[in-house]
Structure formats: structure tokens, C-alpha cells
Amino acid sequence: MVDAGPLVFGGLAEVAEELNSGGGGITGLQRSVEVAAAATGATGAAFIEYAHENGRVVAVAGDLDWSLGRPIDLIHPAVRGLLRYGSRVREFPSSLIGTSGGQQLYSRGLHRVMASEVSANGTGVGVLVVSYRDADGAADEEQRAALSFLASFVALQYGLGRGLPVYADAPAVEPASEPFAVLDAERRVRSWNPSAARLTSRPAEAAIGEPWPFPLPSGEEIVDHQLPCGTWIEIRAARVPASDDLAVSFRARPEQPPDGRDLFIALTGHELRTPITVIRGYADTLVDHWENLAEDARREAINVVGQRARELSRLVDRLLNAVGDDGPTVESTTLLPFDLVESLGAAVDELNAEQRRSLTVTLPPNLPKTRGDRASLATVLAELVTNAGKYSPNWVQIELTAGADAQTVWFRVSDRGIGIRPEHVERAFDRFWQLETGDQRTSSGVGLGLYLVRRIVERQHGWVSLRPRRGGGTVAEVRLPRADADGPGEA
Structure with missing residues (x-):
């Protein structure tokens, strides 16, 4: 076995030196994730930041590289049960997660997961996750201690700020602050958090030991229920892995955000x-x-x-x-299988002449079919090529490639432009956000292109990410669910 000690301590020293010099941010977070994989003997690692209503993968390493940019439903009771039920460091088979996230991991040969929640100044900011390929293994005390230590190290970075959290302009939701309960095998309340007490006006002492007072959904169903005060709540439930208990998440219906x-x-x-x-x-x-x-x-x-x-x-x-209406994710039954290679070829034909001249297309002869909205692909490709062209000199060296894995079909638009700074890889998807530093902005726009791309793709159970390209430039990657994969690709 290769001694990971020099890599671990060297990586920590790099991050510490950057923090001492006033830096850090997502660059330090990415390095910490890489160190987490090495320190725990894992094949992959990721950090999920709490953002907006749920969370998103903002830093990746190794076998979890494919998940960058993926939205994660941290309010889902299956995930809440894993994070909130037991010790700070949790280890579990990926098959027990109970959401399509578990399917994504298992299908890629990642059979075991270890996770630790990260809290900074008493507030949860995210989850540090590492993955393993052996189904029957178990982390030893040193590996668990290493993950716990690195979670604290990431918490320190968030406490200092310096570009963290990634979603600095949007209030992050802490799953711990959402109403949550755990029910025993007889469906009596075992745990009732303070948020549940505030929402229902039912204190913990009056709820614990009593039967669950509201309707219980089955499977992935969401049940709406009106409280006596008139407030409508949404209820979801899932079994806690390796037990007969049931984790229940519920919250008031979210209000519509301001229209800006x-x-x-x-x-x-x-x-x-x-x-x-x-x-x-x-x-x-x-x-x-x-x-x-x-x-x-x-x-x-x-x-x-x-x-x-x-x-x-x-x-x-x-x-x-x-x-317009942000609406929920499109129902899987309304998304149809289609040939991505053929559709990308048709979308390229719809680009303007200047864009086509600047684009090198290298697509495989065939790929597994994806499931989604074929008509929207032209819009997604046009926005990504337009964005690449804005920050590429003279609209040159833009490349379109595609591929597939066990769960997704993907395509990438890569450029050799000025590149994107790590702290901008998520901000670039914000509505109305633009890169406007110095002479980097070479064309007009209102900052909607990437916002629309993410919105279109995620409504089809896919996800999109940006990352700096090795050697200079930027890579935009879109992943959509394979038509022959089990279940939709939502988190």
C-alpha cells in the first residue's frame, strides 16, 4: 500500500499556507477534498455545500469527479436520517441511501460511503463525503478520525470566509434547521427537533412517545397536509438504513421568491x-x-x-x-428517449455560421439513448457555445465532445479562452451574473445564458458544471440520465 502521509500533510500544508496568506476559497476546499480521499484510503471524495433550498456538489476528487455541479436533495428524509441519526461520522452501503443518488453510486461500483457533516460557528455548511469500491469493507478508527479532522479543517475554512461559502449571495439552508422527526417501528415519535416544535406548535415533550400526528407518505411520495392554524406543510418519509425507524422531513410550503x-x-x-x-x-x-x-x-x-x-x-x-415560473422538475413520464449524437448534430446545424466555424465536433458514432427534452438541446448547446465564444480570442478552439457511463450520457463544450477562476464556477450560473473584470468582457449580454442552461438541464433530472480546463480555458459539462438506467437522475 502506498503511504499517503506525505500527500496528506503536504496538501494540508498547502491549504494552511494559502489561508495564512489571505487566500483559500474554493481552491483550498478542492485541495482539502483531494486530501480527504488520500487520508481515508477512499477512491473518491466530494464536498456538498448547503445552498438555496438544498445542496450542490462544489468540489470533487477521484471516482466522484462526475458529480461536480450535481444538485443534492439534502432535505430528503433518507439523507437526513443518515446525517442526523447517530455519530458525527457515518458509514453506510450506497445501496441503502434510498434515492437515485444511491443508484448513481452503486452503478459506478461505489458500494460504500462515509460522510461527515461540516459545521462552522455552530451552523451546518455542508457534508464531506468519501466513497469506496469494496462492499464488505469497513473504515478503521484512523480513517474515521481522519474524515472527522478534515471536516473540522473544512469548517475552519468556512469560518474564515475568504470566498466561502460558494453561494455567498444566497442564504444557505441548514438541513438541521428544517423540521425533522424519527419514528420507531410502531410509528411513534422517537425524535422531534426544535424546528418541528416551532412549525407545529407542539413541543418535544408533547410529541415524543406519541403516535405520528399527520399523514405518512409512502415511497417517494410527498403528502400535503394543512395544520389547524391554516399552514400547509409538505411531508416526506424514508426508512433509516439498517433499522426499522422512519425518518420524516416536513416543512411549510415554500413561498414564491421575489421576481427581481x-x-x-x-x-x-x-x-x-x-x-x-x-x-x-x-x-x-x-x-x-x-x-x-x-x-x-x-x-x-x-x-x-x-x-x-x-x-x-x-x-x-x-x-x-x-x-417565468421556475416550476418543479419535469415528471419522468414526460421525458422521452432520444439519440444524443444525432440531436447534437442537428443542434450544431442550428448555430450561426460564425459559431459553426469556431466549433470542432468530435462525437462517437453512437451512444446509449438519453431521456429528456430533445427540443431543448439546441438552446443548451447554443448558450454554451455562445458563452465559450465570449471568452475565447476570435472565437477559436471551441470543442464539442460526448460520452456515456453507467448512469448518464454527457457532452462537453471546451474552449481555450481566458479560463474561469475557481470562485466563479458556481456564481456563473446565477441569474444576471456576468464576468466584468477589466477587459475580459468582450461582448454584450445580460447574464442569463448559463442560468437558463442549468434550469433547462435540471428540469430533466440532469446537471451541468463548469471547471477550469487543464492548459487554459473552460470546460462546460452537461449530464443527462441514460434512458436504460433505473429511475430518474434527480438527487
Whole structure:
């Protein structure tokens, strides 16, 4: 066995030196995840940050590299039961997780998982996870202690800030703060957290030992129930692995977020006005000076009007999608199998001439079919190529590749542009966010492209990620569920 000591201590020293010099952020987090894999003898590692309503994989290493950018439903009772039931470091077979996340792990030969929740200043900020390929093994005390120590080390980084959490502009939800209960085999309440007491106006002493007072869902069902005070709650339940207990998550129906109308108007006014001004100018010129213009001048003016009109139409569609209903994930029964290679070829044909000239397409002759919305693929590809072109010199060296594994079919758009800083790989998916430092912004836009891509892909049970490209540039990766995989790909 290779001695991992030098790698572990060397990696920790690198992160500590960066923290001492005022750095850190997601670069230090990524290095800590790599160290976690080495220190625990694991084949893969990942950090899931609590963000928005659930969580997302923001740093990966080894066998969990495919999961970067994947949304994780941390409020799911199966996951809550694993994280909240027992010691700080939990070890369990991936087959017992009970969600499609377990299927994703198991199908890739990752049969065992060890996890430790990370808390900074008394607040949960995420989960450090390592994976193993042996189904019958078990972590020894040193490995468990190493994961616990590294979870504390990550907590220190979050406590210092320096670019963490990744979702600095959005309040993260701590699963511990969500109403949660554990029921015994007779469905009597064994555990009732303070949030459950506040939501239901039922203190723990009045709930524990009593029968569960609300409807209980079965399987992946979500049950709506109205409390006597009029509040509607959503209830989910799942068995706690290796026990007869039942974990129950419930919460008030989330309110609709503010629509950001002022921000929308401020950021889109100029983008809408520019093509309208050009169209109007050329149209007025054609009307007022038609007889005095040469045939070539007329054709050029008409071509400009048509090009700007198409740009305006696309921009309006994007804006309407961005402020429309975020809606739930699309039901799996409405997503149909399709050929990704064939569909990508058709989507390439829909790109404009300049984009096609800049794109090198290297696709395998065939891939397993994916399940999703074929029509949306053209939009996803166009947005990714457009984004790559913005930050690539003269629209060159943009590559499209694709492949598949046991659970997903994927494609990547890679460029040799200026690259993306690690702290921006998640911020880039925020609505209206743009890279605007120095001379890096070379084209206009309202910061909706990647936001729309993530929204479209995740509604189809897939996920999308950005990462710096080795040698310079950026890689955007989209993963969609295989049509022949068991169950949808949602977290």
C-alpha cells in the first residue's frame, strides 16, 4: 500500500499556507477534498455545500469527479436520517441511501460511503463525503478520525470566509434547521427537533412517545397536509438504513421568491434597446432613401435588419424564460428517449455560421439513448457555445465532445479562452451574473445564458458544471440520465 502521509500533510500544508496568506476559497476546499480521499484510503471524495433550498456538489476528487455541479436533495428524509441519526461520522452501503443518488453510486461500483457533516460557528455548511469500491469493507478508527479532522479543517475554512461559502449571495439552508422527526417501528415519535416544535406548535415533550400526528407518505411520495392554524406543510418519509425507524422531513410550503423586477429592468434595458435602435435606423434608411441606395446597400441593410431581429427574438425568449415560473422538475413520464449524437448534430446545424466555424465536433458514432427534452438541446448547446465564444480570442478552439457511463450520457463544450477562476464556477450560473473584470468582457449580454442552461438541464433530472480546463480555458459539462438506467437522475 502506498503511504499517503506525505500527500496528506503536504496538501494540508498547502491549504494552511494559502489561508495564512489571505487566500483559500474554493481552491483550498478542492485541495482539502483531494486530501480527504488520500487520508481515508477512499477512491473518491466530494464536498456538498448547503445552498438555496438544498445542496450542490462544489468540489470533487477521484471516482466522484462526475458529480461536480450535481444538485443534492439534502432535505430528503433518507439523507437526513443518515446525517442526523447517530455519530458525527457515518458509514453506510450506497445501496441503502434510498434515492437515485444511491443508484448513481452503486452503478459506478461505489458500494460504500462515509460522510461527515461540516459545521462552522455552530451552523451546518455542508457534508464531506468519501466513497469506496469494496462492499464488505469497513473504515478503521484512523480513517474515521481522519474524515472527522478534515471536516473540522473544512469548517475552519468556512469560518474564515475568504470566498466561502460558494453561494455567498444566497442564504444557505441548514438541513438541521428544517423540521425533522424519527419514528420507531410502531410509528411513534422517537425524535422531534426544535424546528418541528416551532412549525407545529407542539413541543418535544408533547410529541415524543406519541403516535405520528399527520399523514405518512409512502415511497417517494410527498403528502400535503394543512395544520389547524391554516399552514400547509409538505411531508416526506424514508426508512433509516439498517433499522426499522422512519425518518420524516416536513416543512411549510415554500413561498414564491421575489421576481427581481427592478434588477431585470436595469440589466435588460440596454440589451433590448441596442437591436431595436439598429433595426429602426436601417428600416428608416430603407424607407427614406430606397431609390438612392444601390442594390448591394439595400441587401446589406436588409440582412442587418434580419440578423438583429433574430437576435432580438432570441433575447426576448431568454428573458421570458428567466422570469417565468421556475416550476418543479419535469415528471419522468414526460421525458422521452432520444439519440444524443444525432440531436447534437442537428443542434450544431442550428448555430450561426460564425459559431459553426469556431466549433470542432468530435462525437462517437453512437451512444446509449438519453431521456429528456430533445427540443431543448439546441438552446443548451447554443448558450454554451455562445458563452465559450465570449471568452475565447476570435472565437477559436471551441470543442464539442460526448460520452456515456453507467448512469448518464454527457457532452462537453471546451474552449481555450481566458479560463474561469475557481470562485466563479458556481456564481456563473446565477441569474444576471456576468464576468466584468477589466477587459475580459468582450461582448454584450445580460447574464442569463448559463442560468437558463442549468434550469433547462435540471428540469430533466440532469446537471451541468463548469471547471477550469487543464492548459487554459473552460470546460462546460452537461449530464443527462441514460434512458436504460433505473429511475430518474434527480438527487
